[in-house]
Amino acid sequence: MKQRNTELFPHDLAEQLASQFHFLNEDPYGNPRLFFENSGGSLRLKAAVEAQTRLSALPDCPERTHDIALGIRDEINKGEKDIRLFLNAKSGTIASSFTASKIMFDIVSVLGASIKNRNIVTTAVEHPSSYDACKFASEANGHELRVAAADPKSGSIPLANILELVDDKTVLVSVIMTSNITGAVHDIGTYAAAIRGKNPDTFIVVDAVQGAPHGPVDVDSWGIDALNIAPYKMFGNRGVGFAFLSDRVASLPHHRLLASPKNNWDVGSPTPAHYASFSAIIDYICDIGRYFTENEDRRSLIAEGMQRIHLQEQALLHRLLHGSANQPGTKQMENVTVHFEEANGVNQDLILALTFNNMSCAEAVDRYGKHGVLVYARESSSHYSKRILEAVNLDAIVRVSPIHCHTTEDVDRFLEVTQIIAESHVVSEAGR
Numbered sequence: 062m063k064q065r066n067t068e069l070f071p072h073d074l075a076e077q078l079a080s081q082f083h084f085l086n087e088d089p090y091g092n093p094r095l096f097f098e099n100s101g102g103s104l105r106l107k108a109a110v111e112a113q114t115r116l117s118a119l120p121d122c123p124e125r126t127h128d129i130a131l132g133i134r135d136e137i138n139k140g141e142k143d144i145r146l147f148l149n150a151k152s153g154t155i156a157s158s159f160t161a162s163k164i165m166f167d168i169v170s171v172l173g174a175s176i177k178n179r180n181i182v183t184t185a186v187e188h189p190s191s192y193d194a195c196k197f198a199s200e201a202n203g204h205e206l207r208v209a210a211a212d213p214k215s216g217s218i219p220l221a222n223i224l225e226l227v228d229d230k231t232v233l234v235s236v237i238m239t240s241n242i243t244g245a246v247h248d249i250g251t252y253a254a255a256i257r258g259k260n261p262d263t264f265i266v267v268d269a270v271q272g273a274p275h276g277p278v279d280v281d282s283w284g285i286d287a288l289n290i291a292p293y294k295m296f297g298n299r300g301v302g303f304a305f306l307s308d309r310v311a312s313l314p315h316h317r318l319l320a321s322p323k324n325n326w327d328v329g330s331p332t333p334a335h336y337a338s339f340s341a342i343i344d345y346i347c348d349i350g351r352y353f354t355e356n357e358d359r360r361s362l363i364a365e366g367m368q369r370i371h372l373q374e375q376a377l378l379h380r381l382l383h384g385s386a387n388q389p390g391t392k393q394m395e396n397v398t399v400h401f402e403e404a405n406g407v408n409q410d411l412i413l414a415l416t417f418n419n420m421s422c423a424e425a426v427d428r429y430g431k432h433g434v435l436v437y438a439r440e441s442s443s444h445y446s447k448r449i450l451e452a453v454n455l456d457a458i459v460r461v462s463p464i465h466c467h468t469t470e471d472v473d474r475f476l477e478v479t480q481i482i483a484e485s486h487v488v489s490e491a492g493r
């Protein structure tokens with residue numbers, strides 16, 4: 062079995078990275094706060110926010126030919142190139158929309174309408190944006206909706222559960238890269254190859270909103286048709302979702318200004334600030350890569366940077382689970398259950414799904430908050446979580462989601478608080 066990495070970033074690098082984020086150690090009111098809720102929206106890079114503001118201040122239309130307009134156009138082009146490099150999209154189209162959800166609905170709607178009365182395969186742990194898009198497209202076009210079942214132990218979708226649903230009438234398969242609730246990571250390259258083995262023509266659509274900030278993405282080698290990301294989950298800002306579309310998807314009939322190229326998916330004028338802000342994120346990832354490699358090729362730096370982020374997060378996960386000589390980890394604590402991780406092993410993202418024997422998840426989250434730790438309860442009362450929690454036989458979890466710029470001190474502080482909560486004797490009715 063593959064061993065999880067336990068080696069953390071060198072101290073000087075960790076310090077350098079930490080200084081680049083807003084509100085890493087305190088909230089906007091100046092109160093000390095550990096922000097372990099990055100799956101709901103990640104800590105923001107100062108440079109990404111600054112780039113957004115810098116470009117937003119300019120009134121000039123990028124379609125004009127004066128110097129400022131040309132400069133803005135360059136920022137857009139650079140941003141789009143950086144999205145391609147980040148995704149390793151050597152062909153196809155990059156599209157943008159207000160949200161990752163909106164662009165997923167756009168893509169799935171177009172694919173669903175490309176043919177009638179077939180089937181669409183999705184999974185039980187998809188985010189509602191892709192799941193509901195598949196349901197909507199199925200109902201609109203007479204397709205049967207087939208839902209691959211989850212393995213409740215790992216919170217992942219075993220490949221066999223998808224393959225048994227794919228046949229020669231499958232229009233598209235939608236599979237999430239990493240679950241934002243269970244933290245299970247799907248090996249998209251392997252999944253896509255096996256799906257193609259059953260149906261070489263089916264469209265493969267990937268939700269990488271949770272996965273992309275935590276490890277390398279490579280649409281070219283994965284051979285998929287569409288993939289979306291959300292900058293606000295990867296150290297940037299809200300207000301935009303980006304997607305890669307393969308050439309065959311990009312040229313299907315879709316909403317566009319009809320005089321624009323057939324593969325253009327951007328309806329209306331682009332927002333330059335989103336592109337400049339994304340380039341600032343990529344500069345940051347490249348700086349991490351540059352610490353470890355002398356190869357100055359930008360894609361190589363991105364791949365190295367993302368791999369290093371992934372390794373750092375695996376080391377933080379190890380400490381969250383096993384603690385240190387002075388501090389027990391979550392796995393050693395009475396009253397605490399860690400879900401999914403054991404079954405996933407190295408295929409577990411830096412998301413801990415916890416439940417407590419002595420209180421409800423909502424109460425635990427409240428107590429974390431009183432100790433200056435922000436985490437979130439995913440509960441079946443929320444339509445964002447209900448179907449996914451049911452698929453893994455749970456009613457609620459406390460989701461703990463730090464990111465790579467956190468340190469062992471942060472993890473140890475979290476563990477101390479967890480121990481206080483776990484040892485608390487107040488048993489709430491809701492927790493029973």
Ligand SMILES: Cc1ncc(COP(=O)(O)O)c(C=O)c1O
Nearest residue numbers: 160161162188190241268270271
């Ligand atoms: C895995 C995943 N996919 C898609 C989305 C949708 O993002 P948005 O609501 O910004 O469109 C989210 C947001 O939480 C997510 O976690």
